[in-house]
Each structure stands twice: as C-alpha cells, then as structure tokens.
Amino acid sequence: MATPSRQMILNLYSSTLRTAKSFSSYNFRNYFVRRTRDVFRSIQAEKDASRVQSMYTEAVQDLAVLRRSAIVNQLYGGWRLAVEDPSKPVLERSDN
Template sequence: MVNSPSRQQILRLYGSTLRAARSFSSYNFRNYFVRRTRENFRNMQTEQDSGKLSYAYGEAVKELAVLRRSAMVNQLYGGWRLVVENQSEVRERGEN
C-alpha cells in the first residue's frame, strides 16, 4: 500500500512552491512558474489514485528544490525590469 500525502501536506507544499515561484526577479520566469505551479497542483487535486498522487507529490518536492535554487540564481542576475512590470505597479497603487 502506498502512503499518500495528506491534504495539509499538499497545501503546505503548494504554498512553498508559490512563494518560490514569486521570488523570481524576472517577470517572465515568475509568471511562468506561478502558472505552472497552479496547473500542477490543480491536476494533483483531481487525482484519485493514491499511487499517482504520491508520485506527483514526490516530483513536486523535487521541483521545489530546483525552483528555489533557480530563483536564487535569477535574483543574482535578474536584469532590467520590463515595461509591463512598471505598469502593473502603477495599477496596483490605483494611479493611471
């Protein structure tokens, strides 16, 4: 019998993965990994087979480690901010 992860473990991993994805300084990488994280965990949420769920959880744990390392490197060599990022900050503050 395969020991599948609990709902709390999956949610904790989801939050950690989203935090790691949002820590990228590059706009394109950040948005890609946030989208990919949401999609992966949405698929995990609908999985009924405990073996497949355990496998997906294990892969997500491995991906989190890679994502954290990649985000750290991206923060070191981030580059310039894009025009899209500057416009989204203005919208968030309520300015036009």
C-alpha cells in the same frame, strides 16, 4: 510511504507558489506561478493514491530545483520590463 495528507499538499503548494513569486524576472515569475497552479490542480483532480504520491514526490523535487533557480535569477535578474511597473523607467535594474 503513505499518501500525502491534504495539509502536506497545501504546504507544498504554498511553498512552491512563494518561491515562484520570488523570481525577479517577470517572464520567469509568471511562468512558474502559472505552472505551479496547473501542477497542483492536476494533483487535486487525481483519484489514484499511488499517482498522487508520485506527483507529490515529483513536486517536492521540483521545489528544490525552483528554489535554486530563484536564487540565481535574483542574482542575475536583468532589466525591468515596461509591463512590470509603468511608473518606473524601463532601464532600471531589478537588482538595485
């Protein structure tokens, strides 16, 4: 397969970032947003075309896993943390 185009990489980045932001748990959401940015910065910095292709393929597979994980996390999100929204009570469930 040919090296992914810039547009393909940007589309994958936006899809992954959107999925990462859909986690209901604060810690998971922030971790996956940070991880997504780090992964795509490393793809952007890579010069070797075959390495970019393998990194892109791995990122596509990671997106599929991330989507499934986000769905499960939305179902069983748990309690909201105090750092998420200070105007709401801490004991409010995130799935309400």
